[in-house]
Amino acid sequence: MNQHKKQQSHPLDGLLRTDRIPHIWCPGCGIGTAFSSCLIAMKESGIDLKKTVMVSGIGCSGRGAGYANLDSYHTTHGRAIPFATGMKLANPELNVVVFSGDGDLFAIGGNHFIHAARRNVDLTIVCVNNFNYGMTGGQVAATTPLGAKTTTTPVGNPEPAFNLPLLAYASGATYVARWTILHTRDLTDCIEEAFLRRGFSFIEVLAPCPVNYGRRNKEKPLDTLRIYQEQTIIKNDAHPSELDIDFNRGVILGKFVDVERPTCSERYDDTCRPKELLEEEKAA
């Protein structure tokens, strides 16, 4: 009995809502690995977890917030970023982390992403990119590679996909990185670093969805990991315009942007709030 209990414990138990486990993620799904990287990074970064909030939208990835033993919010589909923005602006002391899927953040919620990056809201966005809408059964998304098969593109996707790091960079993000769930250590390090940066940080995590995306594209879970190993190139500081995803040509991973620029709140305080009030606040 005891041994059984022991086997079931997990080093991240303190950060998990264990009463919500078993989780909904399928065997071979990459979300769990991305999620634990995120939790480990949170722990290691030393940020005050009592002042840390996780926000998700809707999707398999969007279940993240529901499993984190933090103040956490499961918002409507696409609205994780505006929700997080509201929190951060109302209570700038909070560390606000968005953990959500590619569909949630870049299809239905895409507009919010570019605006939060433009304003440089101090948020850390972790996007699990599994190239499709996993939760609804694997339809084509704004991130599905050209030619890939999904339930709504049975003969192949005719549309090109977003290059997410380029979009983040062009919109004004101050920290941009991409890893796969196979590159757990680099991924964790980057998320940790992003937590400690002020400004809009974006980390794209490529992750298998074997049940929907993998199956339709003839990729077994292990094949996907092999592709992540063999068809990727680590190139820190690569220009974001080089980052289109085409595994046949090789996909570039790394940290691409790490710059400083005044955050949304800083600029707002500078421009819109009376100096005396700010000083009073500081003194208090």
Add this chain to the structure above:
Amino acid sequence: MEKRKMLTGNYAAAHGARLARVEVVPVYPITPQTHIMEKMAAFVESGELDAEFVPVESEHSAMAVAIAAQATGARTFTASSAQGLVYMHENLFVASGLRLPVVMAMVNRTIGPPTTICPDLGDSLDQRDTGWIQIYTESAQEAHDMIIQAYRVGEDERVLLPVGICFEGMIISHYMEPVEILDQEKVDLFLPPYRPEHVILDPDRPMSVHQLVLDDSYYTEYRYQQQVAMEAAKGVIREVDEVFGEAFGRRYGGLISTEMMEDAEVALLTLGSMASTARAVVNQLRKDEGIPIGLVKLRVFRPFPDAELRESLSNLKAVAVLERDVSIGAGGAVYLELAHCLRKRHDSPLLTNYIIGLGGRDVTFEEIKDIALNLFEERDAEVMTNPIRWYQVRGL
């Protein structure tokens, strides 16, 4: 030749849209509607349907694309549920305001929080005031047939309004039933191509659509025309049901369908899948217990069939409205409208309202029977005490 096949409500609806030869299909996935979207994509890719399938980035865009495509004269089809349907809300007004007869499968699901993927009519009933015709169906077959009828109703020049064909998620969308898939040639005869004159974006005949009305010149008249069209839709829905019946042998009764109402003293009134269970209860109570009870199935919620309901309910002693929805702070959406439509008549029946089956909670034969027996007992009361009843709340 008609083909009989085991189909889910979703596939039955998709086949309906295919047979209607829709030309543009913009959709965003959401459970429980998604299979319609996937089936439409498959029809397009296999060449069974000559249409543009547009995998848009949200429901709001789905309706925007549908409106624009319809405005160029293309017959369009989309589908949504729950959060997706309410997210479309703004554009639903545009479709009806511009008098574009888009057709949508509204596959009913709860609106969160709390999030569930189970049925509840709140999502489509919430679209009550958008100017869409709303038709509620009880089976996969009815969903199939009504998608086809919807185009003929919506495109009729006396109507020119968008139409939502509603059916409950999971219960109808996901369960399989034998469905007769209509014959394409016969559908082509029943449903001629869409050839609009009123709004048509055609470079050879320029037209400016959706102008500002900053003065008070015609906003009221514009709305009034929509109201007139809704009124006209009542007759058109009945007519189309007749013509459909002649062509395909199935009639649904138009705006409402009634059973065992001739000598009824009390009646159950419901809509959607619950009508099937209510029917079984009514049959049993009639046969085994000799209770004079009837059934009214509300098929069309917009336009609201006030005259029909008044006619079939007026002489009854009591009516129970069973519905899988609630307008929080008031009562069931259907009950509220019914109460309004029966008001002030001395021969109006007593009304009760049962909020039941919310979030897909199973509604059993026994429960409906209990409601029916209760109704029969209460039929001679002076007034209905506590008429709005939350029947299934646990822990009360």
